[in-house]
Amino acid sequence: MKATVSWEPSEHDLGFVGKMDSGETLHLDGNGKDLSPMQAVLLSVGACSSVDVVEIMRKARQGLESCECELSAQRADEPPRVFTHIHAHYVVTGTNVNEKHLAxxxxxxxxxxxxxxxxxxxxxxxxTSYEIKP
Structure with missing residues (x-):
């Protein structure tokens, strides 16, 4: 896997575009015009884990209809302002979804x-936490 991140000078001055060697792109911004790099990391936590949850639930033949991952995070007060805590709450809906399978x-x-x-x-x-909605 290879990627390139290029600075895109503009009025915001901290815009970057990331491009994968396969062609996909992602715009990131240090000044809030687009996602910040840390926001992208947090979203990646939810997306990566949700892919797993959906695949595992499908393999267990659960009647999954939707899956949302609600994320909250805390960051250190001083630089580097790394994440210190992340909570991922999965909300799934479906027919006869078994709590044991979701856990x-x-x-x-x-x-x-x-x-x-x-x-x-x-x-x-x-x-992490989870809930099943009918």
Whole structure:
């Protein structure tokens, strides 16, 4: 995997575009015009883990209809302002979704499969919770 991040000078002065070698792009900004790099990391935690949860629930033949990951994070007060705590709350809807299967899916993602969470877990207190809505 390869990528390039290029500065795009403008009135905001801290805009960057990231481009993967496969062509996908992501705009990031240090001044709030686009996502900040830290916002992108937080979203990546939720997206990476949600992929796992959905795949595991499908393999368990659960009637999953939707999956949202609500994220909250705290950052250190002083630079570098790293994440100190992240809470990921999964809200799933579906027909006859088994709580035991969902708990297992969240645990497997957090402890074994989500590469983004696993990269961060040495330095960040990551907690999870879940709920099933009919």
């Amino acid at each position: 297992r899916a969240v645990a497997l993602s957090t402890e074994k499969y989500c590469s983004v969470m696993l990269m961060l877990n040495q330095n960040v207190d990551i907690r």
